[in-house]
Amino acid sequence: MRVGVLTGGGDCPGLNAVIRAVVRKGVQEYGYEFAGFKDGWRGPLEGATVPLDIPAVRGILPRGGTILGSSRTNPLKVENGIRRIKENLAKQEVDALIAIGGEDTLGVAARLSGEYGVSCVGVPKTIDNDLSATDYTFGFDTAVNIATEAIDRLHTTAESHMRVLVVEVMGRHAGWIALHSGLAGGANVILIPEQRFDVDQVCSWVTSRFKSSYAPIVVVAEGAMPKDGDMVLKDQSQDSFGHVRLSGVGEWLAKEVERRTGKEARTTVLGHVQRGGTPSAFDRWLATRFGLHAIEAVRDGAYGSMVALRGTDVVRVPLAEATAKLKTVAPELYAEVGVFFG
Amino acid sequence: MRVGVLTGGGDCPGLNAVIRAVVRKGVQEYGYEFAGFKDGWRGPLEGATVPLDIPAVRGILPRGGTILGSSRTNPLKVENGIRRIKENLAKQEVDALIAIGGEDTLGVAARLSGEYGVSCVGVPKTIDNDLSATDYTFGFDTAVNIATEAIDRLHTTAESHMRVLVVEVMGRHAGWIALHSGLAGGANVILIPEQRFDVDQVCSWVTSRFKSSYAPIVVVAEGAMPKDGDMVLKDQSQDSFGHVRLSGVGEWLAKEVERRTGKEARTTVLGHVQRGGTPSAFDRWLATRFGLHAIEAVRDGAYGSMVALRGTDVVRVPLAEATAKLKTVAPELYAEVGVFFG
């Protein structure tokens, strides 16, 4: 048995832990061989591989990133993409493929598996934790820890200068990172993409916070939006490429709050630091277990499935369902943490 | 409505986060008043209280320890303990009691609630993560992170000197911290209380590790034991109090490994650093949600219940059941990680 492995989409701490677990168990327990495909779907599309064996995965557990490289290449949008993948898998004598990635990467795996007879097993990866089929995805806990540490640090700056500090965290479509890090960091306002926010309400929380002689931290997901009519994120300027420039919601909100409350406000955009570097212990644990169960799924011939976390168990779910629905923050959960606002 | 709060048993990061959430929601949403009882059950036993209101809980979210103090006082073992507690609760005009603690503390709450008509709600706390009624308890993730960071550091020492490093972590009856931190830290051997270990097998893993030119890390829970006949943990010496001195399993094992393999071995006992200091983001999240749900249980009159985590939901379970069974590492789960041994 020869198993191909690829990692697609954005960087996410824990990818190497999955790869290591797949290879360790595959080689030691099942005697499998492996082919590492480079840069996501570009690998099988172009037949680009790297050797993948036990020496190759030594020491990679604590390392962020992915030794296989990644890309956003979508073979469904490439001419003869599917045919080329099948040819290259055959050339490489690959019997099964483990695809580690997010909605896009797994969507391709689902199609390949369902319509084109390629033996695929999926491992979910999204730093945003927004896949509905699994309780958590690896990388998320690391991102939340990094954002929480940053918020911890910003409290003292806010208080020494009696400023509003707006922290923009990742989360285009789901507010999980904002919700968890905002709660853990003791933020006074948390804004998520799932619910449009009212700037006046934000200003009123900010103002009430100053009354108790503390300074407010506002955590806002990058995808959060104000209520209708309130916001023009598009800045009129053009950048050096001639593109219209988008200023982020964090910067916009800081200015609005400053304008409406008269309090100084500053923005911090955490950006890429949230997705790099060594994974937290939880993410190493989760990623490793996903890897162990993925290769077990291959051994069981459970193609078309994806591993997922349910409570403390790793289970299998159909790949097709896995990516069907975005997991967003439920209104009740968001309401639950509202007691800390203001 | 006036609600008493107490924290019992060993220190655990997240206790303050629970207290803060209970008080914030209790005051702001339900208009409750609070009495903070000092040092676990000693507080209601002796009528020792501290004021507990919103200013008292400001800024405590990231702080380890407990602002209420803790103790291992067991009122069931104190003459007229129950009667004195009931009297003091009456004197303090306390209508309901939130007890935050482990097996012992919650066991008392279960008895008080079941047999003596005291309105109790429980919040589970054990750094060892060994309560069967909940997927996770707060403090555990922090401990695992600390142990994992220590193991990360020890790898380089092991390798520079080609030594065996034995790391003793917490866990008297359950091996959760050893299992999670050992896996996350890339340990080569993990020993837990649930399964007696064979020193020769440990030595064989250690020896095989050296063959691939790496040096082994052995993670051992403090409650792990060798197979029959193998171990005399009791050292013959007496300490300055005249007590027979127990040397720990870590130290014992290092010596045995050294003796049997001829390789230098060293021990690190992580000890109290695992249970102090600021909680991880996950533990702040979990502890806060436990607090929010505990005060909600009070409002619902759900006495005799304990809050618990199931997947990503916080649910209520009967206090009596909650502490009935120790949650230990299942043999299948331990077997699953065995692929990384050696």
Place this chain on the structure above:
Amino acid sequence: MRVGVLTGGGDCPGLNAVIRAVVRKGVQEYGYEFAGFKDGWRGPLEGATVPLDIPAVRGILPRGGTILGSSRTNPLKVENGIRRIKENLAKQEVDALIAIGGEDTLGVAARLSGEYGVSCVGVPKTIDNDLSATDYTFGFDTAVNIATEAIDRLHTTAESHMRVLVVEVMGRHAGWIALHSGLAGGANVILIPEQRFDVDQVCSWVTSRFKSSYAPIVVVAEGAMPKDGDMVLKDQSQDSFGHVRLSGVGEWLAKEVERRTGKEARTTVLGHVQRGGTPSAFDRWLATRFGLHAIEAVRDGAYGSMVALRGTDVVRVPLAEATAKLKTVAPELYAEVGVFFG
């Protein structure tokens, strides 16, 4: 003896450690009393004080920010500023004043001390480490550690996606944070305000880095500037206040590198996280020793002086000299680290 203490200018980890050391030694060894002035020079200007005694400084050593608050108020620019300060110091019966701050705050202290007979002792504070009279200032080591950790994390993102990552760190006039964190983080290019950079040279380093199959990290101080003709940092747009908006050098450089090399480039602006939160061990040590020596200077009547670090010794230097010259990165030192570029 009654001693006033104030902290001025930007937030900086270690301020509380200075305050604690001043008060502990002043009260315990010399029997002094203290007045804490609020918000930098605003405190003595408006007579705004807070009690400052041993209970007030308990537990503040590890906390960022300043319990006295800070501001950039300059009494020399306020009508009758000096007269009002002298009146308020007299009203508060303050015999000597310890001013903790950067160039501006200490500049005022130097004038007050030299021209107006106010008994001042200075403690230097600048996160940028750009005061020529002292080897290091506290806060700097913390900022460098935070920036280095961020760079460590960004390496994996850069490599997984084969992108250029530009990291903008603090440093308007001096490149110390960029130099130290860039070197410690293994950056491939470091750009500082002291030497105008050549974008084509940067692009050539970036390109050569990709050839060895790694991805480049470019660390740029916020005050770094390209050679003549190369840069228009001023964006043509106006923000919501009608101000012309400046886009930072990091963002500008990323776009230029992208345009000239064809490689994807991203920017991270570390911002305020560099100056908040708990101080590093080194900064706690340095700040504490500065505090101990400042109160000793008061006892010795060494007014008009500032404490400073020379090697491992804390010495006194004249306040006037202390702020006379900016400490910038010497060309030889910058050249020394150039071996790691590209």
Place this chain on the structure above:
Amino acid sequence: MRVGVLTGGGDCPGLNAVIRAVVRKGVQEYGYEFAGFKDGWRGPLEGATVPLDIPAVRGILPRGGTILGSSRTNPLKVENGIRRIKENLAKQEVDALIAIGGEDTLGVAARLSGEYGVSCVGVPKTIDNDLSATDYTFGFDTAVNIATEAIDRLHTTAESHMRVLVVEVMGRHAGWIALHSGLAGGANVILIPEQRFDVDQVCSWVTSRFKSSYAPIVVVAEGAMPKDGDMVLKDQSQDSFGHVRLSGVGEWLAKEVERRTGKEARTTVLGHVQRGGTPSAFDRWLATRFGLHAIEAVRDGAYGSMVALRGTDVVRVPLAEATAKLKTVAPELYAEVGVFFG
């Protein structure tokens, strides 16, 4: 020109940073070749080498340990040791040798250089910071940071349970780590090898600390000793090798404090975690600069010298002097921090 490099003695964060800097500058600026000798002096003694070029040093900057391995082999105690080293250096066509290590390693280099005409340059390495010729050695700052973080965590445990916590840190002959981490961690008692301590004085500080309702942390260097007659560290038992077992000063002191004050006391021995893992930013900076200057010393033919830090400058000092005198904590400095005791 062909340069040999070796690392001797105990593990210390920053060794790899030195090696990387030596090789990067040696190859890129001077066109030198390198031979990496394995395991300290064992390498040149037995002719054991590893290739050492630019690819070999990629990515090692943030990694603890040493890619060359280390040992405590002393060629002066090996028959014909010097002759064999000279022969092997000749066989390897090595023109100069950079020895990175502590007192023992550099002592050999001094003899080889002075008496036997081997062209040696030294780089000082001691985690204990006890070499008199240099302001700081790399590894020390990392160790102090780790110990300080541990002390930060132990405060909350001490306070929640009103216990004495004794923390034993490294330092056999000099108390630098105890002094710096104890001060930075807000310890209430710091005990160092340079001054014998009085247990009754320690107990009196401990007792006074409890009066202000805080719990004491006692930091003790492993080499600290009580005044005459007070201590029997030698435990009567023998270990499994038949050696008499030494119980550490920390454990002994905790028992004495418990016995004399009646307060519960616990010990934490930090051990090897202090010397492993990724170096702090300061240590990466210092180690890198030491490496750059060491290879410059080779180019200048400055044999028999060692690089050293003076203020912010890296200078050269004679190897012979470098190891002549232990740098211990001066009584005045120890007195300076005494204001925080109790």
